[in-house]
Amino acid sequence: MEAAFLDRLLVAVPAPPRGLTAAAVGAARTDAARRRHAADPLAFAADCLPAHFHLPVPPSAFHLDMLGAFARLRAEGAAGRSVREVHEAPRSWAKSTYAATLLPMLACCLPEIYGLRYLVLARARTGLAEEDVEALRRLLESDPVRAVYGDLRGRTWNRGLIVTSGGVRVQAAGLDQANRGLRDPATGDRPDLVVIDDPDKDAQSRAVRGKLRANLKGALLGMQGVGRPMHVLAVGTVVDSQATVRWLRDQPGFRHCTYRALTAFPDETDGLWAEWGRIFAGDPEAGPAQAHAFYEARRAAMDAGATGMWEGDPLERVMEARLVMGPARFAAEKLNDPRGGDDALIRPEWIRWWGVEDGDDAPEGGEAVDAPATWRAAAAALDPALGKRGGDLTALVGGRLAADGRIFVEVADCARMPPHAIPARAAAVCAAVGATVLRTEEVGAFELLHEPLVAAMRAAGLTCAVESWRPPTDKQARLQGLQPLLRAGLVVLHASLRGTPLDQLLSVREDGRSSEHDDFPDALEMLIGRLRAMSGAGALSRRPPAAGRNGHGFGDLAGGGLGDLGPGRGGRTSYGDL
Numbered sequence: 076m077e078a079a080f081l082d083r084l085l086v087a088v089p090a091p092p093r094g095l096t097a098a099a100v101g102a103a104r105t106d107a108a109r110r111r112h113a114a115d116p117l118a119f120a121a122d123c124l125p126a127h128f129h130l131p132v133p134p135s136a137f138h139l140d141m142l143g144a145f146a147r148l149r150a151e152g153a154a155g156r157s158v159r160e161v162h163e164a165p166r167s168w169a170k171s172t173y174a175a176t177l178l179p180m181l182a183c184c185l186p187e188i189y190g191l192r193y194l195v196l197a198r199a200r201t202g203l204a205e206e207d208v209e210a211l212r213r214l215l216e217s218d219p220v221r222a223v224y225g226d227l228r229g230r231t232w233n234r235g236l237i238v239t240s241g242g243v244r245v246q247a248a249g250l251d252q253a254n255r256g257l258r259d260p261a262t263g264d265r266p267d268l269v270v271i272d273d274p275d276k277d278a279q280s281r282a283v284r285g286k287l288r289a290n291l292k293g294a295l296l297g298m299q300g301v302g303r304p305m306h307v308l309a310v311g312t313v314v315d316s317q318a319t320v321r322w323l324r325d326q327p328g329f330r331h332c333t334y335r336a337l338t339a340f341p342d343e344t345d346g347l348w349a350e351w352g353r354i355f356a357g358d359p360e361a362g363p364a365q366a367h368a369f370y371e372a373r374r375a376a377m378d379a380g381a382t383g384m385w386e387g388d389p390l391e392r393v394m395e396a397r398l399v400m401g402p403a404r405f406a407a408e409k410l411n412d413p414r415g416g417d418d419a420l421i422r423p424e425w426i427r428w429w430g431v432e433d434g435d436d437a438p439e440g441g442e443a444v445d446a447p448a449t450w451r452a453a454a455a456a457l458d459p460a461l462g463k464r465g466g467d468l469t470a471l472v473g474g475r476l477a478a479d480g481r482i483f484v485e486v487a488d489c490a491r492m493p494p495h496a497i498p499a500r501a502a503a504v505c506a507a508v509g510a511t512v513l514r515t516e517e518v519g520a521f522e523l524l525h526e527p528l529v530a531a532m533r534a535a536g537l538t539c540a541v542e543s544w545r546p547p548t549d550k551q552a553r554l555q556g557l558q559p560l561l562r563a564g565l566v567v568l569h570a571s572l573r574g575t576p577l578d579q580l581l582s583v584r585e586d587g588r589s590s591e592h593d594d595f596p597d598a599l600e601m602l603i604g605r606l607r608a609m610s611g612a613g614a615l616s617r618r619p620p621a622a623g624r625n626g627h628g629f630g631d632l633a634g635g636g637l638g639d640l641g642p643g644r645g646g647r648t649s650y651g652d653l
Contacts, residue, residue, distance in 0.1 A: 108223045112181075113188045116142055120177055123184070123219045127172050135385035137164045137334040141173040141310075145181065145189075148268070148306050152190050157304040161324035161331040163313050166408040167388060168334070170310040175207050175272045176214070178308070179245055182268070183215060184224045186241045193259055194245045195269045199276045199287065201249025205235035207272070208247045212237050230261070250274055250287040264303075271309035274319040287319055292326070313411040336393045336409040338383030347377045352398050367391065413582075420555065420583040425562045429483055430570040438573050439581075444564070446483055450475040452609040453508045455486075455539075456601035457501050457515040458594050459524060461494070468575070470594035471501055473508035476606045482560075483567045484602065487576040489595050497524060498531035505532065505539045514605040516597075517543040544601065551587025553600045566603060 112119035120128040134142070144160050151158045164170050175196055182191040196211075198204040214220060215227045215237075229238040235247035244259050250271075258265055274287060311320030313333075324331035341348060355366035370377055370391050377390075384390050397405040407413040423439030429446045437443040453475045460467035469492050474484040486507045488500055505513055515528060528541045547553060557580075560566045568577070576595040583589045583596055 105223055109185070112223075113185055116145055116177060116181055119181060119184070123217075123223065124177065124180065124214065125219060127176060129387075132385075132387045135168065135334070135387070137162065137168060137332070137385075138173060140332055144308060145178060148178075148191075148308075149189055152267070152304050152306065155304055157306055157328075159307040159329045161309045161311075161320060161329050163311060163320055163324070163331070163333040163411045165334065165336040165388065165411065166312050168336075168385065169387070170312075171207075171272050174270050174308055174310045176211065178268075178270065179211050180214060180220075183211070183227060183239050183241070183243045183245065184220065186239075186243050191268050192243060192262070193264045193266045193268070194243070195248045195257065195266045196245065197248045197250055197269055197271045197274070199249070199274050200251050201235075201247065203276065204247035204249050208237060208245055209234045211245060215239070250290050251283075253290055253293070266305060267303055268306045268308070271307065271311075271320075271323070273311050274309070274323070275311060275314050284317060284319055284322075288322060291319070291323065312408060313413055314407050315413045318413070333411050335383060335411060336385070336388055336396075337381060337390075339381060341377055341390070341394075342380035343377055347373055348394060351377070351394070355395065355398060363395075418584045418586075419581060420558050420585050420587070421561055421580055423577075423581060426577075427561075427564045427567040428570050429567050430485075432570070435570075438570060439577065442564075444567055446567075447477045447479075449478065450483075451478055452476040452606060453510045454602060454605045454609060455501070455505045455508060455510040455513045456598045456605060457497070457513060457528075458598040458601065459494070459497055459516065460491070460594065467592055468594040469497055469500075470598035471497075471504045472576075472595065472598040472602045473504040473510055474602055474606065475508055476610060480610065481565050481567055482603055482606050483569070484572065484599065485569045487572050487595055487598075489575045489579070494524070495527075498527040499535075501528055502531040502535040502537060502539075505537055506535055510537075510539050512540040512542055512605060512609070514542045514544050514601050516601065517545055542605070546601070550593075550597065553587075554583050554589075554593065554596050555585075555587040557583075557596060557600055557603075560603065566599075 108122060112122065117128070117134070141162060144158070144162070147158050147160075162170070162174075179194055179196065182189045182194055186192070196204050196207045198207065212232065212234075220227070225240075227239045227241065229240045229242070231238040231244075236245070238244045238259075238261075242262075244264070246257065246266075248257070248269075271291070274291075275284075307329075309320060309323050311318065313321050323329065351366050351369050354369055355362045358365065381390050384393060393409060396409055400408060424441055426437075426439065426441040427444045428437045428441050429444050431437055431443040453473070455471065455473040458470040460469045468489045471486075471488040472484060473486040474482055476482055486504050488504055492500065501513060501515075504510070513528065513532070515524065517525065522543070525541060525543050532539045532541065557566070579589065579592055579595040580599070583593060589596070
């Protein structure tokens with residue numbers, strides 16, 4: 076069987092010199108195949124994993140980057156440095172095939188090239204990880220592999236743990252377990268590669284994810300042995316905004332890449348594609364075939380404008396997934412963007428932006444607008460949080476009111492911060508926008524923040540009233556109220572607010588609930604309410620505040636002033652040293 080396989084498959088290998096024995100010919104061909112495999116992982120995949128790789132379909136940018144990761148593992152590992160990478164790719168894009176199959180197979184078959192002695196295949200649950208090791212074991216026993224690399228069975232050959240004849244150890248690890256102290260008892264080696272595959276499979280509750288993250292950070296990512304690098308390669312799909320793979324990419328030292336099934340939708344989404352969808356769904360039996368015929372007859376027009384597809388996941392199949400999944404799940408599973416979908420409260424294209432540099436486009440497809448020369452009022456808002464890891468963020472937002480009633484949001488400081496750091500950071504936001512009032516949510520223990528906030532304003536030389544505010548109980552209704560203001564262009568965001576503020580804003584759903592933290596939207600709603608209440612105040616210039624008595628600045632308060640500012644609902648207002 077092995078000789079027949081070599082004769083059929085290795086036709087691209089140069090013929091050995093004449094006069095050699097059959098054994099020598101076989102050895103020459105085997106050696107040539109190994110050299111090809113060492114130089115080209117896809118040649119190894121074609122020869123040894125024919126059921127997993129269909130090379131007539133060229134690799135996507137994601138797959139090429141994965142191959143680049145393999146090369147980085149070889150180069151950086153040889154130099155004694157660790158490689159840590161996260162690759163976010165759409166569902167059904169062969170993530171596991173590359174990360175949890177091809178790479179471990181290369182490491183087992185070519186240990187002298189990859190230099191990996193101990194691999195850990197990690198999944199959300201131990202059983203899933205054991206299935207991966209079992210699949211790897213069967214592939215190493217397959218005829219294509221044996222034909223080139225011989226019998227690779229070593230001293231241990233079990234379902235969740237194998238050691239090859241070349242000394243490469245591959246072990247299963249479930250993220251539902253601590254996995255501390257992993258070590259090869261025969262050699263004393265610790266893992267030098269951890270492959271984390273689809274960590275959110277069957278693990279989407281907050282409690283379960285919290286345990287996975289603790290095990291990842293405290294155990295798996297801390298297993299590096301003394302004097303040797305430990306690589307981490309993680310792949311997955313961002314199934315929602317709290318996905319573990321998205322959390323992992325934000326950890327220190329990780330390179331990350333995100334890929335989408337489409338980078339731009341077809342131009343005819345609401346025309347020909349809508350008709351295609353009606354045909355597809357119209358008849359459970361004949362509909363898909365009829366829709367395909369409709370597409371083939373109009374392919375050029377229906378493909379126009381679409382970019383970023385992979386031939387292994389062609390446009391018609393991607394649009395079918397969008398139809399079947401619905402826009403919300405499609406956005407997560409195929410675009411790695413859980414903010415999207417039809418149930419989003421706010422669309423990115425509705426947002427007006429100011430502070431956009433000349434020649435740059437408005438972020439997220441919105442509209443760029445110019446800021447006015449003068450302002451009527453300025454304020455800030457604070458939504459405090461305890462700063463617990465994994466908990467809510469503290470959100471500080473500052474903005475200004477224009478003469479035409481539009482609110483220009485200028486500054487957002489959203490982060491986990493210890494309570495003692497909040498007053499100084501609040502003063503910095505107030506100083507940045509020239510705020511004359513800071514509205515701060517006063518709930519529970521945060522009532523104690525009031526006086527430190529007043530003291531921080533004094534220490535910064537600011538004349539800024541600190542207004543304690545107790546919000547209405549229905550937060551969802553308050554957040555829903557943001558939509559008409561943003562859609563009408565009455566609230567304008569500064570271009571610097573991309574990132575966490577924008578992500579949180581776009582994650583609010585139609586019912587006012589959020590698919591992730593809602594700290595910025597909550598503080599934004601507070602700021603809008605305060606500035607609208609101040610709309611009767613006089614003009615406030617953008618000049619720095621002038622020094623008043625005792626060294627505290629009053630700014631250009633014109634006919635309004637702090638005396639016009641009333642307390643919030645159920646709260647109190649302190650004016651500092653006036």
